[in-house]
Amino acid sequence: MPPRSTPTARQRRLGTELRKMRTAAGITTESAAGLLGVPRTNVPNMESGRSGISPERVRTLADHYDCANPQLVDALAEMAAERVKGWWEVYRGRLPVSFLDIAELEWRARRLRIAVTVHLPGLLQTEEHARAVFEQVIPRLPAADVDTRVAHRMERCRILDRADPPRLDLVIHEAALRMEFGGAHVARRQLEHVLKAAERPQVGVRVVPFKAGGFPGAGQSVVYAEGPVAELDTVELDSTHGPEFVDSAAQLEKYRAQLDATESAALQPAPSLDLIRSLVSGL
Numbered sequence: 001m002p003p004r005s006t007p008t009a010r011q012r013r014l015g016t017e018l019r020k021m022r023t024a025a026g027i028t029t030e031s032a033a034g035l036l037g038v039p040r041t042n043v044p045n046m047e048s049g050r051s052g053i054s055p056e057r058v059r060t061l062a063d064h065y066d067c068a069n070p071q072l073v074d075a076l077a078e079m080a081a082e083r084v085k086g087w088w089e090v091y092r093g094r095l096p097v098s099f100l101d102i103a104e105l106e107w108r109a110r111r112l113r114i115a116v117t118v119h120l121p122g123l124l125q126t127e128e129h130a131r132a133v134f135e136q137v138i139p140r141l142p143a144a145d146v147d148t149r150v151a152h153r154m155e156r157c158r159i160l161d162r163a164d165p166p167r168l169d170l171v172i173h174e175a176a177l178r179m180e181f182g183g184a185h186v187a188r189r190q191l192e193h194v195l196k197a198a199e200r201p202q203v204g205v206r207v208v209p210f211k212a213g214g215f216p217g218a219g220q221s222v223v224y225a226e227g228p229v230a231e232l233d234t235v236e237l238d239s240t241h242g243p244e245f246v247d248s249a250a251q252l253e254k255y256r257a258q259l260d261a262t263e264s265a266a267l268q269p270a271p272s273l274d275l276i277r278s279l280v281s282g283l
Contacts, residue, residue, distance in 0.1 A: 007049030009101035009245055010108065013234070014079045016247070017072075018061060019047035025065035035064050055081045075228040091152050098242045099149075103156050105234060105245075109225035111167040115262045116221045119238075120176050120190065122153055123160065123168065124197050129190040130154070132182030160200060169204045171259070171266050173218075177207065177279055188283040191276055198273055207272035208265050215265040217258040224255055 004011070022032055022043075029043040036042070036057055045051035055077035062073040088103035106112060106123065114121050119133065130153045134146045141149070159165060172194075180187040198205040208215065223236040235246040235255045246255070267275065 003045050003050035004052075005050075006097060008097070008104065010079065010082075010104055011049035011052075013049075013232070013247065014053070014076060015047040015049040017076055017231070018053070018058070021062060021065045021067055022047070025067075027065055032061060032064070035060065053080050069229075069231070071229045072231050075232055078228070087155060088152070091148070094148050095152055096242065099152055101245070102236060102243055103152070105223075105225050105236060106156060106159055106166070108227070109166045110228060111169070111226040113169045113224040113226070113259050114222070115171040115217065115259055116176050117173040117219060118176050118179060119221065120172065120179075120194070121170055123157055124170070124194050125153060125157070126186070126190050126193045127154055128186045129181050132186060136181075160197070160203070165200075165202050167202050167204075169206075171206050171208060171262050173208045174210050174275070177276060180283075184283045188280055191280045191283070195273060195276055195280070198269075204269060205272055205276075206263065206266040206269055207275050208262065209267060209275060212265045216261040222255055222259060224252075224259055 007015075022029075030040050032043045033040040042051060046053045058077045058080045059073060062076070067073055086104055086107060088100045088107075091100060102122075112123075114123075120129065122130070125133070127150055130150050131146060134141060134149045160168070177191060177194075181190075194205060197203050221238045225234045225236065227233050230252075231249075233247070233252050235252060237244045237246065246252070266272065
């Protein structure tokens with residue numbers, strides 16, 4: 001099978017973890033290839049996500065690399081075993097690949113910690129709100145492209161309706177709650193939607209009020225996706241140029257601390273929802 005031309009972020013992550021494991025053990029690509037009985041070039045392709053690898057070979061390599069973390073090995077073997085395409089694949093070729101990577105990241109996460117300051121979390125956006133957001137993109141998108149982006153975002157929201165949804169802990173700045181994308185009527189319906197979502201047992205919503213002042217990462221939106229083991233956690237950062245995925249141990253520790261600080265600046269759940277209700281009544 002020829003190498004993949006555009007591996008997904010998750011496929012690249014599997015390869016990255018295998019490479020980190022190999023280099024930590026001081027094993028060469030030639031040695032790893034010899035163990036598997038494949039050409040040397042196959043190993044860099046596996047480690048870049050351009051070639052697949054079986055769960056059995058993941059375990060063989062981990063044993064050869066003297067990996068002492070069986071939970072990590074099990075998680076990597078499970079990633080290697082994934083063969084069924086996710087719902088997001090129907091959008092391949094219709095949306096930027098980063099949109100698909102975000103959808104898969106959310107779908108595979110055990111828990112999502114999200115902090116936002118201006119835009120409301122995509123997983124809690126109404127169709128009207130999402131459309132108003134996408135209509136502000138520069139350069140302006142054709143109507144058909146806006147429709148596709150909105151449909152994709154609404155599909156992402158269905159993660160909360162799964163039989164085994166991830167835990168969703170949201171910290172939303174008051175500024176994001178006051179942004180009237182689409183006008184007052186759309187904003188009111190959007191805030192009511194957030195209140196309804198907060199009734200779900202797996203969803204926690206807290207608000208950072210204006211009076212809280214400054215806090216670390218105040219100008220940044222952060223999505224921290226927890227994997228089956230801490231080593232496979234991932235941070236997704238939004239930018240005007242597209243999302244950035246961060247997974248180094250140092251960066252993960254930094255963003256955990258940043259989210260902890262943001263949560264410390266936020267109101268507790270009950271007064272947070274009271275603040276949102278007061279905003280609804282003012283629209």
